[in-house]
Amino acid sequence: MRAFVAVKVPDRPLLIWPFKGLSADGGMKIYGTGDLHITLSFIGEIERGRLSDVTEAVARAARGTGPFEIKVGGLGSFQGRRGPRTVWVGAESGGNLEKLAERISEELDGKGIGHDRKKFIPHITLARFRNERGAPSASSLIERYEGDDSFTFTCRKITIFSSELGPSGAVHTPLSEIPLRSVA
Numbered sequence: 782m783r784a785f786v787a788v789k790v791p792d793r794p795l796l797i798w799p800f801k802g803l804s805a806d807g808g809m810k811i812y813g814t815g816d817l818h819i820t821l822s823f824i825g826e827i828e829r830g831r832l833s834d835v836t837e838a839v840a841r842a843a844r845g846t847g848p849f850e851i852k853v854g855g856l857g858s859f860q861g862r863r864g865p866r867t868v869w870v871g872a873e874s875g876g877n878l879e880k881l882a883e884r885i886s887e888e889l890d891g892k893g894i895g896h897d898r899k900k901f902i903p904h905i906t907l908a909r910f911r912n913e914r915g916a917p918s919a920s921s922l923i924e925r926y927e928g929d930d931s932f933t934f935t936c937r938k939i940t941i942f943s944s945e946l947g948p949s950g951a952v953h954t955p956l957s958e959i960p961l962r963s964v965a
Contacts, residue, residue: 783944784827786839786885787818788936790905810950811908819872819905821882823897835941836957838888847963848937849877869904878903937961
């Protein structure tokens with residue numbers, strides 16, 4: 782199964798409404814509000830029997846981290862060759878997301894669990910263009926909303942998801958949840 786570790790984002794339809802008019806441009810796939818998350822670590826293919834090791838690693842990484850605020854706002858993109866390929870909204874947490882991602886990476890390494898080692902950039906993917914060149918027409922939309930603040934929410938848990946690829950995109954299913962608790 783494919784797996785990843787993430788913070789689930791509360792449903793906020795306002796995050797995706799600017800993209801409704803662009804959905805046909807470049808084969809854009811807009812993520813539904815129920816699928817929005819901040820990926821802390823992408824594991825990829827893993828045997829189901831190793832799920833307990835992943836859960837244990839994430840729990841160790843989260844130990845002593847209590848709930849914290851995440852401010853969501855400001856559009857950005859990861860570029861294709863001719864325009865935006867992935868459109869995202871930023872996530873700011875005073876460094877908490879970055880610390881968690883780093884500790885999760887270390888704990889997964891300690892358990893011998895492979896995972897993506899890309900530099901962690903806290904963001905919520907809103908849309909992807911299927912065309913690897915990107916969509917130049919999306920640039921003006923991103924510029925229009927790049928400074929907007931959307932909302933703040935409290936992160937109270939980390940979720941381990943499975944990700945099953947299908948014809949209409951990935952289906953994410955929660956497998957395990959690790960609550961965040963401060964050490965008293």
